[in-house]
Amino acid sequence: MKFEYAPAPESTAIVDIKPEYELFIDGKFVASKSGKKFETINPANEKVLSRVTQASAADVDRAVKAATEAYRKTWSKLSGAQRGKYLFRIARILQERAREFAVLESMDNGKPIRETRDTDIPLAAAHFFYHAGWADKLDYAGLGDNPKPHGVVGQIIPWNFPMLMLAWKVAPALATGNTVVLKPAETTPLTALLFAEVCQQADLPKGVVNILTGDGLTGAAIVNHPGINKIAFTGSTEVGKIIAKSVAGTKKALTLELGGKGANIIFEDAPIDETVEGIINGIYFNQGHVCCAGSRLLVQENIKDELLEKLKRRMSLIRVGDPLDKNTDLGAINSAAQLMKIREMAESGDAEGAERWSPQCNLPEKGFWFPPTFFTGVSQAHRIAREEIFGPVLSVITFRTPSEAIEKANNTPYGLSAGIWTDKGSRILWSAQQLKAGVIWANTFNKFDPASPFGGYKESGWGREGGRHGLAAYLKGDFS
Numbered sequence: 001m002k003f004e005y006a007p008a009p010e011s012t013a014i015v016d017i018k019p020e021y022e023l024f025i026d027g028k029f030v031a032s033k034s035g036k037k038f039e040t041i042n043p044a045n046e047k048v049l050s051r052v053t054q055a056s057a058a059d060v061d062r063a064v065k066a067a068t069e070a071y072r073k074t075w076s077k078l079s080g081a082q083r084g085k086y087l088f089r090i091a092r093i094l095q096e097r098a099r100e101f102a103v104l105e106s107m108d109n110g111k112p113i114r115e116t117r118d119t120d121i122p123l124a125a126a127h128f129f130y131h132a133g134w135a136d137k138l139d140y141a142g143l144g145d146n147p148k149p150h151g152v153v154g155q156i157i158p159w160n161f162p163m164l165m166l167a168w169k170v171a172p173a174l175a176t177g178n179t180v181v182l183k184p185a186e187t188t189p190l191t192a193l194l195f196a197e198v199c200q201q202a203d204l205p206k207g208v209v210n211i212l213t214g215d216g217l218t219g220a221a222i223v224n225h226p227g228i229n230k231i232a233f234t235g236s237t238e239v240g241k242i243i244a245k246s247v248a249g250t251k252k253a254l255t256l257e258l259g260g261k262g263a264n265i266i267f268e269d270a271p272i273d274e275t276v277e278g279i280i281n282g283i284y285f286n287q288g289h290v291c292c293a294g295s296r297l298l299v300q301e302n303i304k305d306e307l308l309e310k311l312k313r314r315m316s317l318i319r320v321g322d323p324l325d326k327n328t329d330l331g332a333i334n335s336a337a338q339l340m341k342i343r344e345m346a347e348s349g350d351a352e353g354a355e356r357w358s359p360q361c362n363l364p365e366k367g368f369w370f371p372p373t374f375f376t377g378v379s380q381a382h383r384i385a386r387e388e389i390f391g392p393v394l395s396v397i398t399f400r401t402p403s404e405a406i407e408k409a410n411n412t413p414y415g416l417s418a419g420i421w422t423d424k425g426s427r428i429l430w431s432a433q434q435l436k437a438g439v440i441w442a443n444t445f446n447k448f449d450p451a452s453p454f455g456g457y458k459e460s461g462w463g464r465e466g467g468r469h470g471l472a473a474y475l476k477g478d479f480s
């Protein structure tokens with residue numbers, strides 16, 4: 001007999017979504033001079049949630065002026081301990097309002113409430129707590145005596161972890177004494193706007209954090225504004241390249257956290273049931289909208305059949321559907337455009353001769369959905385082995401020897417993450433030394449901690465976020 005789950009929807013009563021939002025500049029919500037607005041929708045049902053403002057170049061200028069004034073007159077005058085107090089206050093408010101943030105994030109992004117509640121929002125608060133602790137200890141961070149901030153920083157973030165990426169950007173910038181102009185992604189602006197309210201609630205001095213909603217044009221206006229001293233960007237490699245070109249030859253500092261095609265390497269002696277959980281977490285967490293996803297499964301040939309059987313069984317248990325249901329594992333794809341990209345990539349896998357497998361699942365009619373999927377028979381030359389899909393699609397590749405695994409894992413223009421599954425400590429250390437990736441997990445995957453630096457090599461970007469290394473990116477000087 002098959003037991004069904006009863007529906008367990010999280011209530012949306014806790015969120016108060018306004019029909020329209022303005023821009024957050026100099027501590028207040030203000031109208032754009034352009035007056036242009038665009039809709040943000042719930043990708044799970046395509047309903048319009050709100051209308052937000054498309055910030056123009058004139059609005060960017062206004063925000064940069066506010067951030068410059070705030071830097072000169074208030075923020076740079078405070079001691080580290082005083083800055084830390086504000087960060088602690090923000091961290092505590094995020095904890096207090098965690099459920100509100102989690103529900104809003106699920107509605108605007110499509111990711112399951114289980115993830116926003118247990119991962120995104122607690123980790124966002126943890127980033128503020130961690131950096132609050134650093135604010136008065138920068139002299140002891142090994143980055144020189146009395147290290148100096150850049151001044152005004154421009155920060156552009158993506159839609160896959162809207163609130164968490166905001167925390168990764170804002171917390172270290174403020175802890176090190178910078179002021180901020182931040183742009184959330186156009187499909188997920190709502191938690192950043194709620195964060196603006198948190199800044200007000202925390203009495204953060206006006207102009208220290210400014211939040212501008214808008215699309216790539218707003219992003220480009222931030223990148224090109226002469227009053228900004230540093231740009232921090234997380235997003236696609238394509239846009240990262242454009243930004244690197246715009247910033248080249250200017251005085252602006254730059255950090256880029258871009259795409260990935262992480263190899264999750266399974267050696268024959270891996271603990272197989274744990275490994276299956278790690279593969280699931282590596283690629284189906286957050287609908288696979290994860291730059292460090294383990295999107296290439298490199299499995300030793302002699303255990304492939306056993307592993308794939310177990311993986312299929314486990315994938316059949318993944319519950320796809322309403323992101324606000326507490327039992328949902330895989331939510332909605334963030335946008336129609338992203339769904340098209342995933343479909344196009346999966347079709348290229350079919351066309352190039354790989355074999356597709358997905359469990360039976362009933363996808364809702366409205367909204368944007370893609371079932372958990374893997375491809376076997378994938379060669380290194382296939383597009384699904386080389387290009388980032390940014391969806392719940394895994395490419396399975398086999399290897400015979402450890403050195404073949406390393407060679408295949410490193411054969412990519414990216415270098416963000418990798419996973420190693422084996423019983424042998426010596427093999428973990430040997431593999432980690434050979435792998436060209438910024439983050440390497442052993443017998444686990446997709447684990448994040450504010451104290452642990454995160455970032456990539458090659459086309460996955462420059463610089464690190466988190467930990468002591470992440471502080472360096474917001475301070476002047478060459479710490480390489």
Ligand code: ADP
Pocket residue numbers: 156157158159183184185186214215216217218219220223234235236237239240242243
């Ligand atoms: P994705 O392809 O995953 O949507 P993008 O790199 O396009 O990722 O988007 C990441 C962020 O970069 C978003 O906030 C987006 O608005 C912004 N963006 C897009 N184009 C540009 C640009 N030319 N300059 C600056 N920011 C941009």
